[in-house]
Amino acid sequence: MLLGAIADDFTGASDLANTLARGGMSTVQFVGTGRGKTDCEAGVVALKTRSAPVDDAVRQSLEAARWLLEQGCEQIVFKYCSTFDSTPSGNIGPVAEALLRLTGTGVAVVCPAFPATGRRLFMGHLFVGDRLLSESGMQNHPLTPMTDPDIRRWLQQQTKGEIGSIALDVVRSGAAALRNGLRAELTAGHRLVVVDAIEDDDLATIAAAVADHKLVTGGSGIAQGLPQNFRNQGKLSGTAAEVPLVEGPGVVICGSCSTTSQNQVACHLQNHPGLAIDPAVLMRGSMSVERAARWVEANAAENPIVYSTAAPEVVSFVQQRFGREDVAEKIETFFGGLARRLADAGMRQIVVGGGETSGAVVEALGLKNMMIGPEIDPGVPVLVADRSGPLGLALKSGNFGAPDFFAKALDRIAGHE
Ligand SMILES: Nc1ncnc2c1ncn2[C@@H]1O[C@H](COP(=O)(O)OP(=O)(O)O)[C@@H](O)[C@H]1O
Numbered sequence: 001m002l003l004g005a006i007a008d009d010f011t012g013a014s015d016l017a018n019t020l021a022r023g024g025m026s027t028v029q030f031v032g033t034g035r036g037k038t039d040c041e042a043g044v045v046a047l048k049t050r051s052a053p054v055d056d057a058v059r060q061s062l063e064a065a066r067w068l069l070e071q072g073c074e075q076i077v078f079k080y081c082s083t084f085d086s087t088p089s090g091n092i093g094p095v096a097e098a099l100l101r102l103t104g105t106g107v108a109v110v111c112p113a114f115p116a117t118g119r120r121l122f123m124g125h126l127f128v129g130d131r132l133l134s135e136s137g138m139q140n141h142p143l144t145p146m147t148d149p150d151i152r153r154w155l156q157q158q159t160k161g162e163i164g165s166i167a168l169d170v171v172r173s174g175a176a177a178l179r180n181g182l183r184a185e186l187t188a189g190h191r192l193v194v195v196d197a198i199e200d201d202d203l204a205t206i207a208a209a210v211a212d213h214k215l216v217t218g219g220s221g222i223a224q225g226l227p228q229n230f231r232n233q234g235k236l237s238g239t240a241a242e243v244p245l246v247e248g249p250g251v252v253i254c255g256s257c258s259t260t261s262q263n264q265v266a267c268h269l270q271n272h273p274g275l276a277i278d279p280a281v282l283m284r285g286s287m288s289v290e291r292a293a294r295w296v297e298a299n300a301a302e303n304p305i306v307y308s309t310a311a312p313e314v315v316s317f318v319q320q321r322f323g324r325e326d327v328a329e330k331i332e333t334f335f336g337g338l339a340r341r342l343a344d345a346g347m348r349q350i351v352v353g354g355g356e357t358s359g360a361v362v363e364a365l366g367l368k369n370m371m372i373g374p375e376i377d378p379g380v381p382v383l384v385a386d387r388s389g390p391l392g393l394a395l396k397s398g399n400f401g402a403p404d405f406f407a408k409a410l411d412r413i414a415g416h417e
């Protein structure tokens with residue numbers, strides 16, 4: 001393994017794995033460490049640490065990094081969300097600082113930009129499309145409401161060290177100027193440096209500037225140029241793994257409440273049967289995995305959807321009543337159990353909406369690793385795992401994908417255009 005990545009959630013991991021695979025590195029997404037096939041050029045370890053307690057997130061990330069370094073990785077990427085999902089008390093800052101120490105790195109870039117999905121960083125401020133992050137809908141996220149678009153200020157609340165920043169004009173001056181800028185930041189005692197990027201070319205410049213950095217942090221955009229660094233050194237084989245097609249039956253599970261997911265759920269419901277999961281009903285114990293599974297099986301021929309997706313006011317009402325973490329855990333456990341019950345009974349395609357939800361589903365399925373198939377929409381590939389035969393998956397970030405993503409994902413897993 002040449003490049004090792006640690007992703008703080010499962011949709012983020014598949015987003016990054018997709019970028020590295022498209023960049024020409026043979027890539028595997030691991031669920032936890034030390035398991036399954038390691039003969040790849042890039043390994044992405046998917047963790048579910050985005051909303052975990054800080055100490056837990058740091059411990060798991062360090063364990064993953066140590067394992068990747070043992071596999072021979074020359075560079076470690078810490079992948080977080082392109083909308084910088086975190087709270088003022090963590091976890092991006094503490095994990096990044098712990099990885100700086102572990103890898104003996106002086107300075108690392110911080111860049112969540114992902115222009116293909118509208119995430120652009122200018123003067124340290126993050127935009128989603130034409131809106132500041134804090135007006136993009138992300139301010140209503142159920143677990144990590146992003147209420148400040150200034151990434152320097154947000155990250156500063158999470159770290160012990162002082163945060164540096166490099167503006168777009170330095171990036172546009174080229175990789176050498178950026179390297180000098182990073183050195184100056186290090187001299188000033190800034191070891192995590194927020195770097196502007198608004199176009200793919202900016203990301204390519206940043207990637208070239210950090211070719212010899214042991215640690216790189218960012219969204220998946222930052223990884224677009226990294227395979228080229230290894231190619232320049234003649235280290236890539238140029239061979240990609242064959243990923244099998246997987247025919248149905250299929251189901252969609254959505255626990256994301258983002259604006260994008262709300263539209264995608266509504267779109268899928270126009271032509272497919274749906275089962276809405278009311279968290280209050282779940283909390284009272286009046287809906288069981290078995291009941292939902294029977295409903296899915298009765299509708300299996302029509303690619304049904306099971307979802308807890310709801311509007312912000314509905315989400316905050318139920319959170320006030322039962323507690324934010326308790327509700328999230330109940331829903332995630334339910335969806336994990338549902339996926340396992342369905343896969344045990346022969347479901348071969350599972351499309352999931354939401355990062356935490358995807359983590360719960362993949363962990364409940366007990367998968368070891370996943371091969372990376374074709375891209376469905378920017379940032380979301382087909383994944384194929386082995387679970388008594390091939391199991392086709394798509395793990396969709398809450399904010400990614402076209403309105404018809406769910407139907408398209410099921411088609412793509414089966415190899416239908
Ligand atoms: N109706 C709801 N009310 C409250 N919380 C919900 C509801 N539906 C889902 N959740 C929780 O909200 C979180 C959504 O996070 P996630 O799955 O990561 O989606 P996203 O990718 O949009 O961030 C999960 O923990 C999920 O269990």
Ligand SMILES: O=C(O)[C@@H](O)C(=O)COP(=O)(O)O
Nearest residue numbers: 011012015081082355397398
């Ligand atoms: O960087 C991104 O936006 C995604 O890769 C990602 O991390 C998705 O997280 P969720 O929106 O929580 O699914």
